[in-house]
Amino acid sequence: MSYFFQIVVSGIVVGSIYALAALGLVLVYKSSRVANFAHGQIIAAGAFITYYLTVSIGVPVFFSFLASMIITFFLAMSVEKIFLRRLIGEPIISVIMVTIGLGSILDGLIYLTPFGSENFSFPVFLPQQPLSLGGVSISWTQLVGVIITFILIGGLSWFFKKSTIGISMRAVSDDQFASMSVGISVPRVFGLAWALAGLSAAAAGCIIGNITGLNFDTLHAFGIVVFPVIILGGLDSILGAVVAGIIIGLIQQFSSGYLDGNWGLSGTGEVMPYIILVVVLFFKPHGLFGIHEIERV
Amino acid sequence: MKSKSFLTALLILVVMFAFTASVNAGGKVYKLGMSLAITGPTSDAGNPYAKGTEDYFKFVNETKILGDDTIDCTIRDDQYKTDVTKRNFEEYLDDGIVMYLNYSTGSTLGLKRDFEEEEIAVLSASYHAGNLDDSNYIFLPIASYSDQLVNLAEYVAKNHKGGKAKVALFVHPSAFGRGPVSDVEKAVAAGLNIELVEVVEHGKDLDNTAMLKRLMSKNVQYVISQTIQSPVATMIKDSQRLGLTASSFGEAGKLTFMGAHYTGGNDLIALAGNATENYFWITAFNITSVPGEGTTKQLALAKLFGRDQKAADSHNYAAGIMVAQVATEAIRRAKAAGLEVNKANLYKMLNGMNGANAYSPYTTTGPVTYSKTDRMGVDMLQIYSVQNGVFRAVGEPVESEYMKKIK
Structure with a gap:
């Protein structure tokens, strides 16, 4: 039975990290209806900034982590201001294409540094002995990752529901022109959405980097790996990202734990989430928590 | 006036002759091409690999291992994309390369037919045994995966x-x-x-x-x-x-x-x-944490060309040096045999690396042996x-x- 519960715990842990990595995509989509294909590069940048501050400058890892979130907050905000602001009002596909180009530019910049083609790992800063209860174990890295995920997601959920700026962002998400007509600064909202996406990406990058080690290809791949999460969750729903992340994490772990190695199967953890995604979208085309918009003419 | 024109023409001829003679005195230039992932996926391996190859060819030219002849190896980044690798390879062919150095399993398999058609020897950084199936020109530097x-x-x-x-x-x-x-x-x-x-x-x-x-x-x-x-x-x-x-x-x-x-x-x-x-x-590579004559030379090469310690200690740096060593040795043997250094003769030289003619680069844990029926280089694995x-x-x-x- 402990095997079953271990898989449940692992699934929730992996799913939570997926949710955190997906959060930035949701935030950008929620405000501007744009899928950001440069998200993986920002995830990687956050991890590398933390590493650089910790190892090269000697800043304690906790402060490096906070600093990297602040730096990527402003970095993403600047990116939006320089590259994307002039595209407000342009077709969405144009903006998406720009994010693809932006990803290539960020790739190029990171490849100019040693982080592009070398491997690193964070210094050990958490206890290496896992927490165990009844045969179920969880590492400190995973536990801290889950806690950070839920703090960030909880904070952002509150921000969108209760704060004036958050409500403005939701309004812009619904209708840019109507929002402008009531005095909401759409460019400011877009900038803030990108900035928050950058902040959450840095957090995700640090957690993933602590689990997998710091390899640029591995890290930036998570910008794409989490796309099924936001599609399943409904693209613009933070709650959807959390629920979908955990569902996908659990599917992966249960597939790996119970299907792989039996009946000649292998690698089902990679495939099953997509199969479930197709089935869910068949019945709920807008995802689990997506909004089904009806326009009356 | 006429004599002035004649003198000018004579001077130009002398200068041209002198220039041509100086080029010939500089020896022949053998062109090689390499395409690999210096950036993109697996560049953590490709980057030091490229540095190893680049450094060794520089060393060959500077220390005149081939006498006055030199090797001009163009190294291009393909970002692990087979279409880019193919374009690089075709451009190298236009430049007249005599041997080609490839990298990924995907591109080695993808370009296998091209290598056959061009009848050019290829040293690949992929040690996939399938590279050798239905191929006569792909050589694995070391024993397969x-x-x-x-x-x-x-x-x-x-x-x-x-x-x-x-x-x-x-x-x-x-x-x-x-x-x-x-x-x-x-x-x-x-x-x-x-x-x-x-x-x-x-x-x-x-x-x-x-x-x-x-x-x-x-x-x-x-x-x-x-x-x-x-x-x-x-x-x-x-x-x-x-x-x-x-x-x-x-x-x-x-x-x-x-x-x-x-x-x-x-x-x-x-x-x-x-x-x-x-x-x-x-x-099949010597590594610097197990010091020996080979690793000393590897570290010296890295130091000579200003590489950082991480690159110098990388087994991928050693692997990059090794393919350059094998290519250089094939050229050296062709020259020693009085053969023209071209695709066909280098292919022949590689196939002749066996028995008493096996080649022992300092980077590997055993000798490189190739023949018509064995195109896996170093068989001894550590x-x-x-x-x-x-x-x-x-x-x-x-x-x-x-x-x-x-x-």
Whole structure:
């Protein structure tokens, strides 16, 4: 039975990290209806900034982590201001294409540094002995990752529901022109959405980097790996990202734990989430928590 | 006036003659081409590999190993994209290259037909045995991944205590990863005394708990990997967290992790830290944590061209040097035999590297031997294991016995 519960715990842990990595995509989509294909590069940048501050400058890892979130907050905000602001009002596909180009530019910049083609790992800063209860174990890295995920997601959920700026962002998400007509600064909202996406990406990058080690290809791949999460969750729903992340994490772990190695199967953890995604979208085309918009003419 | 024009024309002729003569006195230039991932996926291996090749050719030219002749090897980044590799290769052909140095498994397989049509010898950084199928011109610098995995499985069979060793393979979901699986299965069918319990194809896993626990439930004791470092790093970190990693080879009730060339080296230690302790790795390259004459020369070369310590210590830097050494040696032998240095003669020189003519570069754990029927270079493979944070040699270099039986 402990095997079953271990898989449940692992699934929730992996799913939570997926949710955190997906959060930035949701935030950008929620405000501007744009899928950001440069998200993986920002995830990687956050991890590398933390590493650089910790190892090269000697800043304690906790402060490096906070600093990297602040730096990527402003970095993403600047990116939006320089590259994307002039595209407000342009077709969405144009903006998406720009994010693809932006990803290539960020790739190029990171490849100019040693982080592009070398491997690193964070210094050990958490206890290496896992927490165990009844045969179920969880590492400190995973536990801290889950806690950070839920703090960030909880904070952002509150921000969108209760704060004036958050409500403005939701309004812009619904209708840019109507929002402008009531005095909401759409460019400011877009900038803030990108900035928050950058902040959450840095957090995700640090957690993933602590689990997998710091390899640029591995890290930036998570910008794409989490796309099924936001599609399943409904693209613009933070709650959807959390629920979908955990569902996908659990599917992966249960597939790996119970299907792989039996009946000649292998690698089902990679495939099953997509199969479930197709089935869910068949019945709920807008995802689990997506909004089904009806326009009356 | 006429005599002034005549003098001017004469002067121009003299200058032109002098220029032509000086070019000829500089010797011949042999063009080579290399395409690899200096950026993009697997660039952690490709980047130091390119540096090794570049440095060695510079060294050849500066120290006049080929006399007045020089090697002009153009190295281009293909970002691990086969279409870019193909474009690079075609442009190199237009430039008149006499030998080509390739990198990835995908592009080596993808361009196999082109290599045949062009009848050009190719040294690939991919050690996939399938590269050699239906090919006459692809040369593997060292023994294939199949040889590496079977060799590790043989080590398990010889050193495991208590019954038949239960082994799982952990492979990359591609031709690169899957290729050696059937050869391990054939070796087992041919009598290799291990039980192959499961073949795991990994993904971009953040947690391998389910997989590791499943393997433990099947009493697996050895996990042999054929992939790149990153997924291995995640797996061995998970195993360490769960307390499943063997503290010595074959510790009962625990997992001993092993892997082929691209799973190990200093990059694995950089990614996984102390979780790499007791990781067993097989390759055909000398490594700087086991000092010797070869590694001293490798470090000196890196120092000569101002490489940082990380590049200098990389086994991929050694691998890059090694292919440049083999190419240079083929050119040197063609010249010594009084042959024109062209595609056909270099191909001939490579095929002649055997027996007394085998070539021993300082970067490898054994000699390079090629023939018309054997295009795998270094057959002698060395097992290393991580002890106190660095790779140390385990025994002497050995050649796989079962690969000879199943070939």
